[in-house]
Amino acid sequence: MIGDWLDIGPVDQIAPGTARTLPVRGGEEIAVFRTQNGEFHALVNKCPHKHGPLSQGIVHGGVVTCPLHSWNISLKTGEAQGDDKGCVPVIPLKVDAGRIYLLREAVVGRKAA
Amino acid sequence: MNAPTTVTEQDRAESAQVRERLVVIGNGMAGCRAVEEILARDPARFDVTIFGAEPRVNYNRIMLSPVLAGEKAFEDIVINGPEWYADNEIALISGDPVAAIDRDTRTVTTRSGHVEAYDRLLIATGSDPFIIPVPGHNLDGVVTFRDLDDVDKMLAAAENGGSAVVIGGGLLGLEAAHGLTLRGMKVTVVHLMPTLMERQLDEAAGFLLKSELERRGQTIVTGGDTAEITGRDGKVAGVKLKDGREFAADIVVMAVGIRPATGLAKAAGVVVERGIVVDDHMVTSDPAIMAVGECVQHRGACYGLVAPLWDMCRALADAACAEPTGYTGSVTSTKLKVSGIDLFSAGDFSGGDGAEDIVMRDASRGIYKRVVVKDNKLVGAVLYGETADGSWYFDLLKKGEDISPIREALIFGQAFANGGPSLDPNAAVAALSDDAEICGCNGVSKGKVVATIEAGACSLDAVRGACKASASCGSCTGLVESLLALTLGGEVQSGPKTLCKCTSFGHDDVRRLILEKNLKAIPQVMQELHWKTPDGCASCRPALNYYLLCAWPGEVEDDQKSRFVNERMHANIQKDGTYSVVPRMWGGLTNPKELRAIADVVEKYNAPMVKVTGGQRLDIFGIKKEDLPAVWADLNAAGMVSGHAYGKSLRTVKTCVGSEWCRFGTQDSTGLGVKLERMTWGSWMPHKFKIAVSGCPRNCAEATIKDFGVVCVDSGYELHVGGNGGIKVRATDLLTKVSTEAEAMEVCAAFIQLYREQAHYLERTAPWIERVGLDHVKAGLFDDPDSVTRLAARFRHSQQFCQDDPWAERAAGAHADLHQHLAEVRPMEFA
Numbered sequence: 006m007i008g009d010w011l012d013i014g015p016v017d018q019i020a021p022g023t024a025r026t027l028p029v030r031g032g033e034e035i036a037v038f039r040t041q042n043g044e045f046h047a048l049v050n051k052c053p054h055k056h057g058p059l060s061q062g063i064v065h066g067g068v069v070t071c072p073l074h075s076w077n078i079s080l081k082t083g084e085a086q087g088d089d090k091g092c093v094p095v096i097p098l099k100v101d102a103g104r105i106y107l108l109r110e111a112v113v114g115r116k117a118a
Numbered sequence: 119m120n121a122p123t124t125v126t127e128q129d130r131a132e133s134a135q136v137r138e139r140l141v142v143i144g145n146g147m148a149g150c151r152a153v154e155e156i157l158a159r160d161p162a163r164f165d166v167t168i169f170g171a172e173p174r175v176n177y178n179r180i181m182l183s184p185v186l187a188g189e190k191a192f193e194d195i196v197i198n199g200p201e202w203y204a205d206n207e208i209a210l211i212s213g214d215p216v217a218a219i220d221r222d223t224r225t226v227t228t229r230s231g232h233v234e235a236y237d238r239l240l241i242a243t244g245s246d247p248f249i250i251p252v253p254g255h256n257l258d259g260v261v262t263f264r265d266l267d268d269v270d271k272m273l274a275a276a277e278n279g280g281s282a283v284v285i286g287g288g289l290l291g292l293e294a295a296h297g298l299t300l301r302g303m304k305v306t307v308v309h310l311m312p313t314l315m316e317r318q319l320d321e322a323a324g325f326l327l328k329s330e331l332e333r334r335g336q337t338i339v340t341g342g343d344t345a346e347i348t349g350r351d352g353k354v355a356g357v358k359l360k361d362g363r364e365f366a367a368d369i370v371v372m373a374v375g376i377r378p379a380t381g382l383a384k385a386a387g388v389v390v391e392r393g394i395v396v397d398d399h400m401v402t403s404d405p406a407i408m409a410v411g412e413c414v415q416h417r418g419a420c421y422g423l424v425a426p427l428w429d430m431c432r433a434l435a436d437a438a439c440a441e442p443t444g445y446t447g448s449v450t451s452t453k454l455k456v457s458g459i460d461l462f463s464a465g466d467f468s469g470g471d472g473a474e475d476i477v478m479r480d481a482s483r484g485i486y487k488r489v490v491v492k493d494n495k496l497v498g499a500v501l502y503g504e505t506a507d508g509s510w511y512f513d514l515l516k517k518g519e520d521i522s523p524i525r526e527a528l529i530f531g532q533a534f535a536n537g538g539p540s541l542d543p544n545a546a547v548a549a550l551s552d553d554a555e556i557c558g559c560n561g562v563s564k565g566k567v568v569a570t571i572e573a574g575a576c577s578l579d580a581v582r583g584a585c586k587a588s589a590s591c592g593s594c595t596g597l598v599e600s601l602l603a604l605t606l607g608g609e610v611q612s613g614p615k616t617l618c619k620c621t622s623f624g625h626d627d628v629r630r631l632i633l634e635k636n637l638k639a640i641p642q643v644m645q646e647l648h649w650k651t652p653d654g655c656a657s658c659r660p661a662l663n664y665y666l667l668c669a670w671p672g673e674v675e676d677d678q679k680s681r682f683v684n685e686r687m688h689a690n691i692q693k694d695g696t697y698s699v700v701p702r703m704w705g706g707l708t709n710p711k712e713l714r715a716i717a718d719v720v721e722k723y724n725a726p727m728v729k730v731t732g733g734q735r736l737d738i739f740g741i742k743k744e745d746l747p748a749v750w751a752d753l754n755a756a757g758m759v760s761g762h763a764y765g766k767s768l769r770t771v772k773t774c775v776g777s778e779w780c781r782f783g784t785q786d787s788t789g790l791g792v793k794l795e796r797m798t799w800g801s802w803m804p805h806k807f808k809i810a811v812s813g814c815p816r817n818c819a820e821a822t823i824k825d826f827g828v829v830c831v832d833s834g835y836e837l838h839v840g841g842n843g844g845i846k847v848r849a850t851d852l853l854t855k856v857s858t859e860a861e862a863m864e865v866c867a868a869f870i871q872l873y874r875e876q877a878h879y880l881e882r883t884a885p886w887i888e889r890v891g892l893d894h895v896k897a898g899l900f901d902d903p904d905s906v907t908r909l910a911a912r913f914r915h916s917q918q919f920c921q922d923d924p925w926a927e928r929a930a931g932a933h934a935d936l937h938q939h940l941a942e943v944r945p946m947e948f949a
Contacts, residue, residue, distance in 0.1 A: 013940055021312055021321075022653075022679040025935060029943040037940060041313075041321045041653045042467060058695040061683040061743075063656040067473070070656035072683035072691050077656070102392055113945040 010099065010106035013037065016045070017103075024060040024069070026050055029112060035096055036060035037105065038080050040067060046080035047098045047107055053078070053091025137165045140438075141226055141234055143216045143382065144242030145170025147179055148411025148427050150198055152240060155435030157206055163439060166208045167234055169226070172265055173213030175199055179265070180424050183455045186269050186297030219386035221404055238406055238438065241383055241394060245376040245412040245422065250285070254347030259354030260370045263294045272369060276301035280368035283307075283357045285344055287314040289454060291373035292327075295336055296456040298371070306365045307331070308342040308357060310374075318452045318463035320652050322479075323486050323502040325641035330459055330484075339363070376422055378413045393420045398444035399437035400430055410434050416447060423450045451512045453505065460501070462508035465515045466490065467498035467652075478529045481591045481646040482558060488652055489529055494522045507531035547600040556597050559590035567601050577611040578602065578622065588622075590631070592648045595622045618657035620649050625878035629665050638666060638674050654680075661879035664766065667802055668874050671916035678933065684764035686936060688924045689746055692739065697746060699738045700763035701753045702799065705773045705791035705811075706734030715756030719749055733770030733808065735761055744937050750925035759923035762799065766880070768870075769808050771795040772820065776813030776830065785830035787813035790859055794828075794866055800920040801913070804877040804886075807870065822850045825873075825883040826866055831855075835862040839869055839895065842884035851892045854900070865899070868909035871916075872898050 019025050019039040027035040027047075036050035036059050044067070050060050057073030068077045068086060077086040083093040097108035140156070142149045145168050153166055170176075181195035203210045214228045225235045247262035249255050261271045272294070275282065279302050284295045287309030295305045307314075313324035314331075328338050345360040347370055356366045378393035389395045389403035393415030400408050400416075410430045412422055421427075426448035433445035451464035473492040479485065485503035489496060489511060495518050499511040510532040514521060521528055524535040552565035562585050570585040581598055582589035588598045602610045617625050628647065637643045640662050644654060654662070659680035666674045684690050689697035701716065716736055720728055727739040741749055750760075763769060771794050774780065776787030791811040798809065810821035811828040820843070821827030827838040827850050834857035838850030853869065856862050872895065877886040887895060899905055928937070 011943065017310065018935065018940060020679070020935065021316065023935075025938075025940045027940045027943060030945060032943070032945070035943075043311075043316050055693065056695075057693075058691075061687070061691060061695075063659060063680065063682070065653055065655050065659065066475070066651065073693065075656065112943055 009109055011109045011112055013105050013107055015104055016100060019045070019105075022064050024062075024064065026058075026060045027107075027112075032113060033094075034058075035107070035112060037098070037107075038064060038069060040064060040080065044080075045098055045100055045105055047096035048078070048080065048083050049094045049096070051093055052076055053083075053085055053093050054089065059093070138163065138237040139235060140164035140166045140238045140240065141236035142166065142168040142240045142242060143219075143226065144168075144240075144244060144411070144413075145172065145176050145210065145212060146242060146244050146411070147176070147197070147424065148244065148413075148431065149240065149242030150176040151427060151431040152242060152410050152434050153206075153208065154198075155431045156438055159435055159439040159441075161206070164238070166206070167236075168203075168208055168210050169214070169216045169228065169234075170210065170212040171215035172267070174266065175203070175210070175212075177266070180455075182263070182266065182269055183293035183297060185266075186263075186272060186294065187300045187457070188297075189457065192266065216382060219382055219388075219407075221386055221388075221407070224406065236406075238408065240434075241388075241402070241407060241409040241413060242411045243379040243382060243413045246379045247372065248375040248377055249372055250344060250374055252344050252346050254349050254354070255372070257347055257349040257354045257370075258352055259368065260347060260372060263290050263371055263373050264376075272298060272371065273301065275369035276303050278368070279303060281306070281366045282369045282371065283365050283367040284371045284373060285357065286371075286373035286375070287311070287338065287340065288317070288373065288375070289315060289452060291371070292331070293455055294371045294373055295331070298369075299334060299336055303369075304335075304337075306337040306339060306357075306367075308339045308344060308359065308365070310341070310343055312341050314338065314340065315452075315454070315463075318500075319461070319502075320467060320488065320500055322488070322641050322645055322649075322652050323461070323463075323500050325639065326484060326486055326502050326645060327454075327459065327461065329642070337365075339365075376412065378415070378420055380413055383407075383409065383413070391415055398433065398446065399442050400434040400445065401437065408434055408438065416445065419447060421448065421450065423452065425450055449512075449516050451508065453508070460503055460505040462499065462501040462505040462511075464508070464512045465496070465498035467500050473497065475652055476529045477650055477652060479645055479648040480593050481648065482593065486645060487529055491521065491525065491528070494520050494525075496521055496528070544600045544604055547597055548604055556601070557587040557590070557594045560586040562587040564601065567598060568605055571602060571605045576602075576606060576609060579624070580611075582627075589627070590634075591646060592622055595648070617661060618655055620644075620651040620654050620658050621647060622650075623647055625661070628662070629669070629875075632665055632669050638670055640666065640677055640680060664802055664804065664879050668916070672919040678936075685766070687743060687746065688750075688760055688764060688928065689741065689743075690764045694740075695743075696739070697741045697743060698763075699741050699746070699749055699753075700731065700735055700761035701758035702761040702795075703735040703758075704795050705771055705788055707788065707792065708735075711756050712758055715753055715758065719752050722752070723749055731763070731770075733763070734772050735763075735770065737763065744939060747928045747931075747934070747937055751929035754923070754926050754929055759799075760925045765802070766805050767800070767802050767807065768795070768798040769806050771798075772808070772810040772824070774811075774813045774818040776811075780813055782816060783813035783830070784832050785813060785835065785859075787811040787819065787828070787830050790828065790830075790835075790862065791819075793859070794863060797863060797867065797914075797917070798870060800922070801870065801874070801917060802920065803870070803874055804879050805882045807873075807883070809866070823847065824850070826869060828862055828866075833857065835859070837862060837865055837869075840883045840887035840892070842882055844882075846884070848884040848888075851887065853892075853896065864906055864910050867913040868899055868906040869895075871909040871913035874913070874916075 022041045024036050024038040034050040038046045052071040054076045057071040059069050061072040062069040067080050076089050083095045085091040096111045099106045176198040178195045184190040214230050216226045217229045218227045227233050247264045261268050282298045282303040282305045284291045284307045287307050295307045299305045343360040346358045348356045354370050358364045380390045383394045384390045394409040396414045400410050436443040454461040467490045476489050478487045488500045490498035496514045527535040550564050554564045567587050575581045575584045588595045663677045663680040689699050725738045725740050729737045731737050771791045773788045773791030777783035808824045809826045810819040810824040812819040812821045813830050823841040823843040829836040836855050837853045839853045841850035842848045
């Protein structure tokens, strides 16, 4: 699988309960999240509602609350929770030996809308 | 790479009477267990030789912690004594480690030059402690916690008392810390992550563990990144962190993790990734070589716990004795071996989709239990304080049983879930006798609660008010709700709104209990008040953060991750994800230097718009988050600080020009406005707070739609409160009139403090006053002649900790991770 995964650096650059961003030249910016429990997830950094930057939301459980209009988005599936309807693409992510990897094709294959 | 039949069958056929030679590298738990399993199946199959690096017999490594703690002696943890080797005709070569494997000649060579031939080789080299390569890591007195020699070094250091620093707050580090504490050392644990044992525990359980260890005298430093181990005369002297903190140490225990010991295998050309790669029969890429234990990587996983060993060794022995079964991986669970602390963790408790948390907390007994259910199966469990049901949960988890029939009772444990006559919680409560205690905190019996309900208390809140049941820690809330349902049938009234869905308490109760119970951290509030979720939600986290900061100024840590984006970034997020920046202009005054700096920032960062705000200052739009620190640095250089236009905090003090210029002005409204802003800026509030000062009743500064408005008159200052120009316009109420500037400022400080201490989070002064009544506010300020002074003093005390410009900190590099991207991806076609 080597070569298909993009190494984006060590896990400790993201504090638990926070997110950081990864701009992609010619593509969609990606938000990489770390939950309080130390799980990592990556989503396109755009709320399905009005494209708010999800990376700036409050992370609780496995959910991020969008900073613009408080939609709750699942970090695992990218789906809006509760009565809200919408979904944001999930970028496959793995952690290996203390480093975070994103699936390359999901990162670079996504042209900016 | 499957069942290793070819090698063994061939050799056996050729020399039917000659036993195969099995050489085992590693005299630890895995190596010896594998030999035991093989002997149990076919004692005559192999001639066994075991090489051990340590000069002693096989012992139970995971029991080193009790040896360090003085709870066990080395003899107690020996698994196989010398007689085991003799009885089974096993040659043990200890203290002379294997230095090389030659796969062509099928021999191993030890450090001393001894050569041993094998037909089958078993690598069970375990793992090596990971040493973080900070300066000073090789000083005398820096030890790991892996074998008996390490324990001996720690014991020798502990003989003289003194201080120890343990780097790493995982399982092993905490067990080392515990042992050294019992041996009389003053122990500091430095842990990189914010939560102890973060791989096994969630924030709530980690917090309880930290509190308990601190109660036992250990110093626990979370979020501590080691910069260097300092020394004196070649011997360790202390540990220095990257944030500058320093801790003295006579010994430093490095317990930050382990990695598979794969050196021998790798040098011999066996396939190694993170660990030695094995198939389901523990056979490596070389069919004559097997591997087992912490040194292997099976189906992508490496294990650092003991339980998987047993399964691996069974599969290995089955295959080695030509009856292959196969190992399919292990689900692991964790217990901490620290006496008096009960802690259990298993499976996946990361929550997320389709997964539902069931949380039970009992603050009076220090218990936190959380089980995670997904698709009607138990997928994870964290238990703190009471772990008797750990093995039951673990069993449910491993078997993947459908738990829907016992779901309601699952969190109460095996006895309740399996044994109760009825799973209906109401029925269980109905069966209680009248004198059964419902509320332990306030000593309220079932009979008394029922009588209170029958006397007219028809809601949870009414019961709490009338008889105090469930009014303290809330752990009996469920019981009281059951009693309400049983007594009233369907006529239970819902009480006032709770803070959010995570709790049964309202804002006022939470604020009162924070003070009464001396609660000083968010996880502590959640535990003591029996939060229903493990780490709250986007509603309660910011509220709790504010309530704690308000209750304990200077004592509690501001939790950045519980703040809304604007307060975390110290700027206002806009719909396109950029930010707007508003520097403070005291009382609406500015000067050429400030205006020039703003103009320069607008040009330098290509801000697409600058707007004059309603609060008499300038708003710079379209700044990217990564540019914010540089923008602030430029504004700071011109003497400007954050305008807090983004905060639940003092926003602006709007003024008119007043008596200095205006022919109608009665007082120096501009000067008073500047003074008020200097006094109040930086303060955190339940919601945003605006002030205005008008120099005469013409009221050009619109003071009567502000949270606090001053209207100057000839004889002094009218002080108005509770105005709002938002969705629902509300003119202020006249609070009082005073004759001096000093009095106006004192009342302003007191009013703000009353609002800060009493309003609900996200409640402006207007709805707050509508809710509690102006008379209540007046009474709080003026009934007691000392109230204003006391409130104002509390406000000023709190302000000591708030008036550092947050922009200056960020410009100097604080929280850089909030602003910088991780990296940028530039695909080939764009490079």
